Amino acid sequence: MSGLVLLLGGAAQAQNPFITNQFTADPTARVFNGRVYVYPSHDILATPERGKVGWFCMEDYHVFSSANLTDWTDHGVIVTQNQVPWVKPDSYSMWAPDCIARNGKYYFYFPTTPRDTTINKGFTVGVAVADKPAGPFVPQPQPIKGVRGIDPNVLIDKDGQAYLYWSQGNIYAAKLKPNMLELASEPVTLGELPTKGLKEGPFVFERQGIYYLTYPHVENKTERLEYATSTSPLGPFTVKGVIMDESPTGCWTNHHSMLPFNNQWYLFYHHNDLSPAFDKSRSVRLDSLFFEPDGAIRKVVPTLRGVGLTDARQKIQLDRYSRLSSRGAAIAFLDPANPFQGWKTVLADNQGWVQYNGVAFGKQAPKTVMLRVQAATGATVQLRTDGATGPLLAQVTVPKGSQWQEVKAPVAAFKPGTHALVVSAKTSTPVEIDWVKFE
Template identity: 60%
Template structure:
């Protein structure tokens, strides 16, 4: 083979590897939190063209001269999309504090946004602090695109008459658009058809607790009932509450709690609610990826259900989250559905780089982890790969929870302090969607990063 041809092949391989790397970076396969390679918060979820689009704010660590140390620091917005609530694609930055003509490009205060579609155009609403010389505080701007992932073009001026944060926009069944925001209390107004101007005077929304911070309004409608959801500091940190009404601007009547205060102590929460493929979902955030600093947050999602009278059942946060996981992908069993509790621990793989995710440790014989909704497809024979580590050596039993349970394999994890991908071939595979169980049945503690079937 001549040298020029060899060089061409080598260049091709390098290019192919780069493309694969880029695709892997942009295709984020996650449970809770949904996005695990960057901080995200304040999720606004929308269903456009059969996909879920996620418009969160983007937390970044403050550095000298860039944001306020110890406080929220956000300079831009990304948008993510998913066809199945499991595989998320990052479409990159859509709006930045440097691209908004009226915004202070040194404020790092691009807080909770929203997006909505009207007549084939997508309107992205976001709060930002105005440049010096303008009225102080936050205003709400709009950026417009022809596709849900952009490119978005920020308008030259913010919406006149709105001074506040956390915009939320809904279009009622009669075509009238409404915008909501927070400024100590919750406010709302009608929007003109151009989606850029108020069509009515702002009104303070009634029916909410008088005491404690209220922000992040998010309205949705179901069976003629309008639900206003919002974070509220009833004690020391925020919980998610809701009120109900028969019209978009109320009056609302307080109805209860959607989600209790975070068990981790994360000071904020922020929510959106969508229906996707006949199931309702709550999107929210927590400090999963930054447990020691709750100003760097991570977006989550869990299923939401209603009672017969239309009230909302309280949502209990889970690590497993939502969506069906393909058995051929990396099944992150540390995002479990249930465990034996005794003998199971979840810790970061790398405490210096928490974006690498977590590992599950099964430290006692018969300790187990259950991971729901794994799609095995129709292949009846295959192999398993387990990324594991065991200083003493151990044995894992991998099965499903069918009645009676189907044992897929027993897998010996070799003794050593290094991570190994342990594999076994010729397995009788389950078919369809099954709940996976991983159990320690002998030897010492076993650490498991992920499992995959081919």
């Protein structure tokens, strides 16, 4: 099974998507007290009694955190639509949020449909406040006056002034009062952006004196991530380029955030990995981000492997591969009816191989390797490090059988450190692999 089985308060390992026990989207990532917290929206499937069938459906928010971007903890629900005084309790429109820290408090901004449409027709933005990054959060009794739209994002500038950004056809911005709950200026339209196609989801940050306004934009049929820069938080901005191209599988939306952590920048975004036939059920992802010397953002190519190292003594999910042979290998759901169970790697014959980078073997040699495998007529699998001609770690004989089984084999060679793991089939019969783990 790929990804993680997250229990409330528990931790597990993951690649991309890095949350696999529920649908998540619109991830805003922040560093609080040396730990990364991700505040996504939470997609659920609509029914005739719950939301609008065939459309986005979200009723609450979770928060997740990690100290290493590999092991994630689900801290549970922090805000629910029917527990916010001003929210229409059956709106199912708790869309993309943000969270920011100031003066020992944590301010969680979220958009949704108000109960009283005389306050605001359409979406507006509210705030919930907590003493800790994971809550408990207490919603304010009313939304922010003067804000109509979705996708709130907050920047606290170097001089201490806070700004709120949001979208509703255009992208808007205004200063916030020191209490972080009210506008301190009239909203302005950031009008230097493309006029063709939907723009939404602003995320603004400052780096080396440059203010980056990043946003999803529908240039053609689906959203791609773009950015513009300025010398001021309110612009004027100059459009610079594309951060991430449109989804190759046609996922209509993308929504993102960026942050530096341990001297590396990262891009958080979403895709519909766990729901390839329905792009309103999305899953959050994470990849490294790089800047050119002139401050330009290098385009990010999405990966399944994601970031971070994988401990060789944990389950290595080969289906989140770094490389896959063009012949004889494929990835499939373990159970198409339950995508949260994750994926498997299918090696059809001796042309099939899969490579998984960044496996941390440490200094002490493992004695055995265990594979969760299935091969109807039996098979032989080889494991190597650092390429198809690298040292042979182990050769595993998979007994024939129609059920999943855990098979062990001795480790024949060992090189300490971090390596790429290559798993290949050595027989012409198909073999399916769920995970690999060294012991």
